[in-house]
Amino acid sequence: xxxxxxxxxxxxxxxxxxxxxxxxxxxxxxxxxxxxxxxxxxxxxxxxxxxxxxxxxxxxxxxxxxxxxxxxxxxxxxxxxxxxxxxxxxxxxxxxxxxxxxxxxxxxxxxxxxxxxxx
Amino acid sequence: xxxxxxxxxxxxxxxxxxxxxxxxxxxxxxxxxxxxxxxxxxxxxxxxxxxxxxxxxxxxxxxxxxxxxxxxxxxxxxxxxxxxxxxxxxxxxxxxxxxxxxxxxxxxxxxxxxxxxxxxxxxxxxxxxxxxxxxxxxxxxxxxxxxxxxxxxxxxxxxxxxxxxxxxxxxxxxxxxxxxxxxxxxxxxxxxxxxxxxxxxxxxxxxxxxxxxxxxxxxxxxxxxxxxxxxxxxxxxxxxxxxxxxxxxxxx
Amino acid sequence: xxxxxxxxxxxxxxxxxxxxxxxxxxxxxxxxxxxxxxxxxxxxxxxxxxxxxxxxxxxxxxxxxxxxxxxxxxxxxxxxxxxxxxxxxxxxxxxxxxxxxxxxxxxxxxxxxxxxxxxxxxxxxxxxxxxxxxxxxxxxxxxxxxxxxxxxxxxxxxxxxxxxxxxxxxxxxxxxxxxxxxxxxxxxxxxxxxxxxxxxxxxxxxxxxxxxxxxxxxxxx
Amino acid sequence: xxxxxxxxxxxxxxxxxxxxxxxxxxxxxxxxxxxxxxxxxxxxxxxxxxxxxxxxxxxxxxxxxxxxxxxxxxxxxxxxxxxxxxxxxxxxxxxxxxxxxxxxxxxxxxxxxxxxxxxxxxxxxxxxxxxxxxxxxxxxxxxxxxxxxxxxxxxxxxxxxxxxxxxxxxxxxxxxxxxxxxxxxxxxxxxxxxxxxxxxxxxxxxxxx
Numbered sequence: 143x144x145x146x147x148x149x150x151x152x153x154x155x156x157x158x159x160x161x162x163x164x165x166x167x168x169x170x171x172x173x174x175x176x177x178x179x180x181x182x183x184x185x186x187x188x189x190x191x192x193x194x195x196x197x198x199x200x201x202x203x204x205x206x207x208x209x210x211x212x213x214x215x216x217x218x219x220x221x222x223x224x225x226x227x228x229x230x231x232x233x234x235x236x237x238x239x240x241x242x243x244x245x246x247x248x249x250x251x252x253x254x255x256x257x258x259x260x261x
Numbered sequence: 262x263x264x265x266x267x268x269x270x271x272x273x274x275x276x277x278x279x280x281x282x283x284x285x286x287x288x289x290x291x292x293x294x295x296x297x298x299x300x301x302x303x304x305x306x307x308x309x310x311x312x313x314x315x316x317x318x319x320x321x322x323x324x325x326x327x328x329x330x331x332x333x334x335x336x337x338x339x340x341x342x343x344x345x346x347x348x349x350x351x352x353x354x355x356x357x358x359x360x361x362x363x364x365x366x367x368x369x370x371x372x373x374x375x376x377x378x379x380x381x382x383x384x385x386x387x388x389x390x391x392x393x394x395x396x397x398x399x400x401x402x403x404x405x406x407x408x409x410x411x412x413x414x415x416x417x418x419x420x421x422x423x424x425x426x427x428x429x430x431x432x433x434x435x436x437x438x439x440x441x442x443x444x445x446x447x448x449x450x451x452x453x454x455x456x457x458x459x460x461x462x463x464x465x466x467x468x469x470x471x472x473x474x475x476x477x478x479x480x481x482x483x484x485x486x487x488x489x490x491x492x493x494x495x496x497x498x499x500x501x502x503x504x505x506x507x508x509x510x511x512x513x
Numbered sequence: 514x515x516x517x518x519x520x521x522x523x524x525x526x527x528x529x530x531x532x533x534x535x536x537x538x539x540x541x542x543x544x545x546x547x548x549x550x551x552x553x554x555x556x557x558x559x560x561x562x563x564x565x566x567x568x569x570x571x572x573x574x575x576x577x578x579x580x581x582x583x584x585x586x587x588x589x590x591x592x593x594x595x596x597x598x599x600x601x602x603x604x605x606x607x608x609x610x611x612x613x614x615x616x617x618x619x620x621x622x623x624x625x626x627x628x629x630x631x632x633x634x635x636x637x638x639x640x641x642x643x644x645x646x647x648x649x650x651x652x653x654x655x656x657x658x659x660x661x662x663x664x665x666x667x668x669x670x671x672x673x674x675x676x677x678x679x680x681x682x683x684x685x686x687x688x689x690x691x692x693x694x695x696x697x698x699x700x701x702x703x704x705x706x707x708x709x710x711x712x713x714x715x716x717x718x719x720x721x722x723x724x725x726x727x728x729x730x731x732x733x734x
Numbered sequence: 735x736x737x738x739x740x741x742x743x744x745x746x747x748x749x750x751x752x753x754x755x756x757x758x759x760x761x762x763x764x765x766x767x768x769x770x771x772x773x774x775x776x777x778x779x780x781x782x783x784x785x786x787x788x789x790x791x792x793x794x795x796x797x798x799x800x801x802x803x804x805x806x807x808x809x810x811x812x813x814x815x816x817x818x819x820x821x822x823x824x825x826x827x828x829x830x831x832x833x834x835x836x837x838x839x840x841x842x843x844x845x846x847x848x849x850x851x852x853x854x855x856x857x858x859x860x861x862x863x864x865x866x867x868x869x870x871x872x873x874x875x876x877x878x879x880x881x882x883x884x885x886x887x888x889x890x891x892x893x894x895x896x897x898x899x900x901x902x903x904x905x906x907x908x909x910x911x912x913x914x915x916x917x918x919x920x921x922x923x924x925x926x927x928x929x930x931x932x933x934x935x936x937x938x939x940x941x942x943x
Contacts, residue, residue: 143303143304144303144304144305144306144307145303151302151303154313154314154316155307155312155313155314156312156313157311157312157313157314157378160314160317160374160375160377160378161302161313161314161316161317161374163370163374164317164320164321164370164371164374164375165298165302165317165320167367167370167371167374168320168324168367168370168371171363171366171367171370172363172367172476172480174363175359175360175363175480176480176483178359179480179483179484179487180483182487183483183486183487183490186487186490186491186494187490187502187503187506187507188503188507189494190490190494190499190500190503191503191504191507193494193495194500194503194504
């Protein structure tokens with residue numbers, strides 16, 4: 143070790159400020175660069191997931207308006223069947239959307255919105 | 262000869278190639294850079310003329326060298342992209358640009374910090390520092406040009422042209438600044454370049470250059486992945502990847 | 514009052530989203546200033562002599578660059594119309610927009626000024642005088658600039674016209690600001706110049722919002 | 735009680751007389767349909783009516799008060815929809831509408847905005863920047879303001895139906911009829927045939943060279 147002890151190492155022969163400023167700024171800038179790249183990768187991946195959730199929301203709404211139309215034309219008894227099958231056919235993974243298509247339109251959109259928020 | 266690299270598979274394959282190389286580059290890079298810096302800071306002998314201040318060389322010279330090579334690497338990527346219409350090379354170019362800008366920024370700060378004990382002022386219009394400053398502006402120019410386009414394809418081409426224009430101008434800027442400097446100031450007191458150094462000073466310097474190169478390589482791989490993901494965000498393999506890598510949110 | 518806060522929050526959020534475009538006047542400011550040593554030579558003596566003038570001219574030119582953005586987007590997408598048709602008073606809204614513009618595009622210039630004082634080897638007292646004149650003078654740039662932007666927002670090539678309209682008006686500000694910094698370099702009192710700049714600023718602060726509101730109404734076709 | 739009354743209004747634009755001494759009155763609960771060729775000055779007339787532009791001579795009054803004197807009160811009860819949609823492209827639909835509501839002193843919760851946007855079948859498009867939406871969808875985001883300002887007495891619509899699909903046109907027509915039956919007044923222009931089953935008086939502006 144060229145220096146006798148720690149404080150002469152820190153002092154750097156009187157030029158401590160400049161040496162540590164340059165090394166510090168180098169480490170800091172590299173850290174900022176690394177963190178920026180790392181977090182933008184994570185946001186990109188969560189962006190993909192949000193996009194998926196959004197597609198699911200749009201599909202659920204489309205399903206809903208489809209069931210609403212059919213029930214209007216097919217009459218009361220058909221409605222009961224319709225909403226039951228719609229409930230079953232929804233994919234298991236997206237439990238929230240399955241629940242949605244069974245319930246009436248008004249509560250569904252409010253629930254839809256909270257679902258959008260939680261993801 | 263390149264035809265077998267189907268353009269669609271290439272981006273996915275490049276992504277996984279970066280994924281495999283990333284740990285190697287980052288671990289190795291960190292190890293080498295730490296080793297070299299500690300060696301240069303603590304164990305290398307003092308310099309008879311500037312005593313300990315010369316140790317800033319172990320940061321300033323690597324970053325100065327790297328900034329120029331990163332810019333030329335960016336220009337090479339731009340050249341490949343423009344001539345052979347290779348999509349991934351534009352992504353590589355845009356992955357390199359922020360790293361180059363950061364490294365040039367570090368070389369400017371370390372140059373200024375080294376200039377204070379030598380010339381008494383924080384900023385001295387020395388030939389090498391001035392050309393580093395101009396290089397910084399070239400980097401920022403390419404990045405802001407890229408950011409001002411909506412369509413990433415178009416942005417890549419425009420930034421590519423700007424990178425090539427920049428790299429052609431680099432030597433011209435370098436020599437005109439040298440000439441400008443000697444015109445006004447005569448020989449500067451200390452040539453900031455690599456003075457002929459005894460081997461025990463030179464080895465940590467070469468190692469720190471290698472360390473910096475590896476670390477920049479690691480960040481490049483990471484940013485390259487970001488660029489690929491950003492461009493191919495709608496592609497099924499990206500969606501599969503997103504679901505695979507972040508299981509926690511999928512369960513919700 | 515809530516509506517005015519909403520305008521401020523929206524403008525700051527918009528500025529954050531378009532920060533790439535926002536950085537450009539700042540880079541222009543640094544670039545212009547670092548051209549001068551290359552043109553005039555790096556000797557600290559000459560740089561100190563021309564320093565204040567260079568920084569102020571560069572500040573005025575880069576604020577001109579940023580001014581165009583004040584009403585352009587809102588005019589083109591119709592939000593300005595909706596703002597004029599809301600019951601919030603237009604002068605107050607114009608003042609809030611000018612303040613938001615000053616915060617997002619001219620304040621960064623002032624934050625950068627120490628670096629540039631370094632580039633031009635300004636001495637310590639000179640830097641403080643420069644900072645004071647910038648803090649007092651640049652809001653004046655935004656306020657009067659807002660009037661000219663309000664007038665030229667309807668024309669699609671307002672750029673050079675804007676400079677023609679505004680540069681003559683900025684001359685007194687330039688004279689007093691640079692002389693204040695010069696006095697500081699000779700360790701003399703420069704509070705007189707500051708007082709004049711302050712007076713000009715308060716005068717424009719009182720009248721410019723109404724002029725901007727009127728200019729916006731005039732430019733509605 | 736006349737919501738809007740116009741007395742001998744004349745407008746000159748780029749030294750061309752668009753129309754002169756125009757007189758009409760729009761009562762509560764009635765719809766004024768302004769017809770005329772391109773360039774007849776329909777849009778300019780609506781902008782003068784909204785108070786955006788000064789007329790050359792003549793007077794527009796809202797509830798018997800000249801709109802120059804009661805500008806604040808008039809704008810409190812007015813909703814205007816022009817060629818420019820009035821929404822910022824970098825903000826999302828929800829942010830745009832929240833900002834618009836704060837401007838016009840409309841107290842509204844985010845859920846109602848989401849619910850109205852769902853009605854305008856913009857589900858899933860509420861929180862992405864408006865620039866990514868199609869022209870028709872952007873127009874529907876701008877039209878959402880007619881669902882929010884409940885205390886409005888006068889609606890001015892300048893060709894609201896362009897770029898809207900049949901479902902959008904039907905939705906808007908239903909909303910206009912509902913507003914009219916609640917005693918609101920509507921002044922509008924349109925190139926498509928008006929499919930609003932409501933008594934409308936018409937005003938035709940001749941094209942004057």
